Amino acid sequence: MKKQTIKNFLEIYKTGLLENIIPFWIKHSIDWEDGGFAFCVDRDGTVIDTDKGVWQTARFTWMILTMYNEVEQKEEWLKIGKHGVDFLEKHCYDENGKMYFIVDKKGDPIRMRRYVFSESFAAIAYAAYYKATGVEKYKERAIEAFNAFLKYNTTPGLIAPKFTKNRQTRGMGTPMIGIVTAQELRKNLADDSYTSQITGWINEIQKYFLNYEYKAVMETVGPNGEFIDHFDGRTLNPGHAIEGAWFILQEAKIRNNDPGLVKLGTTMLDWMWEIGWDKEYGGMLYFKDVKGLPVQEYWHDMKFWWPHNETVIATLVAYELTGDEKYAEMHKLVHDWTFKHFPDKEYGEWYGYLHRDGRISVPLKGNIWKGPFHIPRMYLMAWKSCERLIEQI
Numbered sequence: 001m002k003k004q005t006i007k008n009f010l011e012i013y014k015t016g017l018l019e020n021i022i023p024f025w026i027k028h029s030i031d032w033e034d035g036g037f038a039f040c041v042d043r044d045g046t047v048i049d050t051d052k053g054v055w056q057t058a059r060f061t062w063m064i065l066t067m068y069n070e071v072e073q074k075e076e077w078l079k080i081g082k083h084g085v086d087f088l089e090k091h092c093y094d095e096n097g098k099m100y101f102i103v104d105k106k107g108d109p110i111r112m113r114r115y116v117f118s119e120s121f122a123a124i125a126y127a128a129y130y131k132a133t134g135v136e137k138y139k140e141r142a143i144e145a146f147n148a149f150l151k152y153n154t155t156p157g158l159i160a161p162k163f164t165k166n167r168q169t170r171g172m173g174t175p176m177i178g179i180v181t182a183q184e185l186r187k188n189l190a191d192d193s194y195t196s197q198i199t200g201w202i203n204e205i206q207k208y209f210l211n212y213e214y215k216a217v218m219e220t221v222g223p224n225g226e227f228i229d230h231f232d233g234r235t236l237n238p239g240h241a242i243e244g245a246w247f248i249l250q251e252a253k254i255r256n257n258d259p260g261l262v263k264l265g266t267t268m269l270d271w272m273w274e275i276g277w278d279k280e281y282g283g284m285l286y287f288k289d290v291k292g293l294p295v296q297e298y299w300h301d302m303k304f305w306w307p308h309n310e311t312v313i314a315t316l317v318a319y320e321l322t323g324d325e326k327y328a329e330m331h332k333l334v335h336d337w338t339f340k341h342f343p344d345k346e347y348g349e350w351y352g353y354l355h356r357d358g359r360i361s362v363p364l365k366g367n368i369w370k371g372p373f374h375i376p377r378m379y380l381m382a383w384k385s386c387e388r389l390i391e392q393i
Contacts, residue, residue: 001319001325001328001331001389003390003393006386006389006390006393007386007390009316009335009382009386010383010386010387010390012339013378013379013380013382013383013386014379014383016343016379017376017379017380017383018071020343020348020349021348021349021350021372021375021376021379022064022067022372022376023348024045024347024348024349024365024372025037025060025349025371025372026076026080027045028041028045028046028047029041029060029366029371029372030080030083031052031105032083034105034106034107035083035086035087035090035091035107036052036057036083036084036087036091036103036107037052037056037057037060037084037087037371038050038052038105039052039053039056039060039366039367039368039370039371039372040364040366040367040368041364041365041366042363042364042365043344043347043351043363043364043365044347045347045365048364049367050104050105051102051103051104051105051110051368052087052102052103052104052105052107053101053102053367053368053369053371054088054092054099054100054101054102054103054118054121054122055101055117055118055121055368055369056366056368056369056371056372056373057084057087057088057092058084058088058092058118058121058122058124058125059121059125059371059372059373060084060371060372060373061080061081061084061085061088061125061128061129062121062124062125062128062184062373063372063373063376063377064077064080064081064084064372065077065078065081065125065128065129065131065132066128066380067376067380068081068128068132069128069131069132069188070380070384071380073132078132078133081125081128081129081132082129084125085125085126085129085138087107088122088125088126089141090107091103091106091107091108092107092118092122094109094112097148098112098116098119098148098152099116099118099119099122099145099148100112100118101113101115101118102368114159114160114162115173116148116149116152116153116159117149117173117177119145119146119148119149119152120145120146120149120177120178120181122141122145123142123143123145123146123149123181123184123185124142124181124184124185124188126138126139126141126142126145127139127142127184127185127187127188127189128184128188130142130188130189131187131188131189139189142185142188142189143185143189146181146182146185149178149181150178153174153178167228167230168222168223169220169221169222169223169228169232169233170208170220170221170222170223170225171219171220172205172209172217172218172219172220172240172241172244173240175201175202175204175205176201176205176240176243176244176247178197178198178201179198179201179202179244179247179248179251180247182194182195182197182198182201183198183247183250183251183254186198198251202248202251202261202264205217205244205248206264207225208221208224208225209221209225210264210267210268211227211290213227214290214291215271215274216236216271216272216275216290217236217241217244217245217268217271217272218233218236218290219235219236219237219240219241220232220233220235221233231295231296234289234290234291234293235287235288235289235290235295235296235297236272236275236276236287236288236289236290237286237287238272238273238275238276238277238284238285238286238288238307239276239284239286239304239306239307239308239310239311240307240310241268241271241272242268242269242272242273242276242284242307242310242311242314243307243310243314244268245265245266245268245269245272245314245318246265246269246310246313246314246317246318248261248264248265248268249261249262249265249266249269249314249317249318249321250317252265252321253317253320253321257321262321262322265314265317265318265321266318266321266322266327269314269315269318269327273311273315273330275288275290276288276307276311277333277334278301278303278356281356281357281358282333282337282358283303283308283334283337283338283341283354283356283358284303284307284308284311284334285300285301285303285356286299286300286301286302286303286304286307287299287300288300301356302353302354302355302356302361303341303353303354303355303356303358304352304353304354305342305350305351305352305353305370305374305375306370306374308334308337308338308342309338309374309375309377309378310374310378311330311334312331312334312335312338312378312382313377313378313381313382313385315327315328315330315331315334316331316381316382316385316386316389317381317385318330319331319389320385320388320389320392337358340358341354341358342354344365347365349365349375350365350375351363351365352364352365352366352367352370
C-alpha cells in the first residue's frame with residue numbers, strides 16, 4: 001500500500017471519528033435529566049424509544065473514556081464518561097449484583113438476560129474510568145465486574161441453561177469477549193496477570209472452534225469441539241469470527257509480533273473472508289451455513305454495520321503485521337463498500353441495516369443493539385493502525 005493511500009485512509013478515519021461519529025452521539029444521546037444515554041434514535045437523532053440498553057451504556061462509556069485516555073484529555077469526554085459510570089452503578093444491577101440488559105428511561109429494570117456480557121462491558125468502562133481518574137474504587141469495580149463475568153461463565157447452575165443436556169454446546173462468544181475484556185483491563189489497570197487468561201482463551205478458540213475440514217471458524221460446537229450437524233452447529237457468523245481474529249492479531253502485536261498468533265489470526269481472517277464476502281454484491285454476509293445449505297435465520301444475507309467494522313480493522317491489522325498486499329487489497333474492498341453504503345451524508349453517523357444489495361432496510365441510527373461502539377472503535381483502531389503503518393514506511 002502506498003504511503004499516500006495510507007494517509008488518505010488515516011484522514012478519513014480520524015476526521016470521521018472526531019467530526020462526525022462522536023459529535024452525533026454527544027448531541028443526541030445524553031440524557032442529562034434521568035441519567036445514562038438514549039441510543040434508540042431515528043436517522044436525524046430524534047429519540048424514538050427511551051429504554052436504555054446496559055450493553056450500550058457501558059460500551060459508550062468505555063468508548064468516550066478511551067477517547068479521553070488515548071486521543072485528548074477533553075473535560076467534556078471525561079464528564080460524559082462519569083455520567084455513564086454513575087448510571088451503571090446506580091441503576092444497572094439487581095439485588096444479587098447481576099447486571100440487567102435493558103432498563104427504562106429512569107433506570108428501572110425491564111429485562112435480564114442469561115448472558116453476562118453486561119458485566120464484561122461494565123468492566124472495561126470502569127477500567128477506562130480508573131485510567132482517566134486514578135480513583136481506586138473504579139479499579140475495584142472493574143475487577144468485580146470481570147470476576148462476575150468469569151463466575152457466571154464457569155459455574156454450572158448459576159444461570160439456567162438455554163438447552164437441555166441432550167445436546168450440550170460450547171460457544172465462541174465467551175472466550176472471544178474474554179480476550180478483549182482482559183486486554184482492556186490489562187492495559188488500563190496496568191496488570192499483566194491478565195495475560196495468562198488471554199492465552200487460555202486463545203488456546204480454547206484454536207482447539208475447539210477452528211474446523212480444518214471446512215476451513216471455517218465455528219460459532220457453536222460440542223463440549224469437546226464436536227461438529228454439530230444441525231442448524232445451530234452449522235451456522236457461521238463471519239463478522240464475529242473476524243472480530244475474534246483481530247483480537248488475536250492485536251495480542252500478537254503486543255507480544256512482539258508472535259508468529260503463532262499472527263498465523264492463527266490471519267488463518268481465521270482468510271477463512272471467514274472467503275466464506276463471508278459477498279462475491280455478487282460485495283460486503284459481508286451475516287450468516288452462512290458451513291455446508292452451503294440454507295440458513296434458517298431470515299436476515300442471513302443482510303448487511304449489518306458491525307461485521308464491516310470488524311473486517312475493516314482486521315484487514316488493516318493483518319496488513320500491518322504481515323506486509324502482505326492481499327490484506328491491503330481486502331481492506332480496500334471492504335472499506336470502499338462500507339463507506340459507499342453505510343454513512344449518512346445528510347444527518348451523519350451510519351445506517352445499521354442494509355439489504356444484500358446495499359439498499360437501506362431501516363433508517364434508524366441506534367437501538368438496543370446498535371450504538372456508539374463498533375463504529376467509533378473501528379474509526380479509532382483504523383486511524384491508529386494507519387499511523388503505525390506510516391511510521392513503518
